[in-house]
Amino acid sequence: DKNNLGITFGKGYMWLPFKSRELPKGLIKESKIKQVGNDWYCFLTIDIEQPKIKGYRRVMGVDMGLAKVATLADWNGNNTKFFRGESLRRKRRHYYDLRKKLQPKIKQGNVYKLLKRISEKESNWIRSKNHEISRQIINIAIENKRAIAIENLSGIRERIKGTKKTRRMLHGWSFRQLADFITYKARLAGLPDVLAVDPRETSRKCPKCQYVSRSNRKSQERFKCNECRYESNADRVGAMNIAQRATGLLASR
Secondary structure: OOOEEEEEEOOEEEEEEOOOOOOOOOEEEEEEEEEEOOEEEEEEEEEOOOOOOOOOOOEEEEEEOOOEEEEEEEOOOOOOEEEEOHHHHHHHHHHHHHHHHHHHHOOOHHHHHHHHHHHHHHHHHHHHHHHHHHHHHHHHHHHOOOEEEEEOOOOHHHHOOOOHHHHHHHHHOOHHHHHHHHHHHHHHOOOOOOEEEOOOOOOOEOOOOOOEOHHHEOOOOEEEOOOOOOEEEHHHHHHHHHHHHHHHHHHOO
């Protein structure tokens, strides 16, 4: 039933109203019910048939960061899409301020439980946002008949420089979770396996003439090549370079 959930307990059975996103077609193997704050969630394990893989030979790159959680672009900059991070940063700041305010009172029993609930609520919110972003990325890839490439996330926290506040935000956002969501949703959609490429120099390399220099990156937002004078958004350039690098990998498969 799309609007009611059947629950058994002891020798009893009852129907409860519930809301759900569209479920993938398959056989439900297991279900678990968990309370989070005042809400109850039902987690389902579903066996689904692996769809036939589409033979796409063009690649769309995904660049991840803080100013923009994710940026999409083809190798030539077409189909650019920004997933901006301003509202996400404000929300994370809200949770940080709450924890900071309660931390001195940690010895009070109820405060510890409240901090735990705040952390769970924040984790659920981040998970929901990563689901939302990854779903949009998959839809754009399907619409444009593209495979997807992401950066190899090993060492991302060391590569992104910034203030103490920036580092706190970086450690608080789950880029690995977002990458995992993109990967498994691509498989469910029948897209080619997501390509993970070496991200070195993708923020400094010109996607037009291939000239590499640290000074090409003029600021967090701005890229301008010192050789050919090509200029664009820095995150867009990163996504273009990821797509270009992955095109070679896809061709070798």
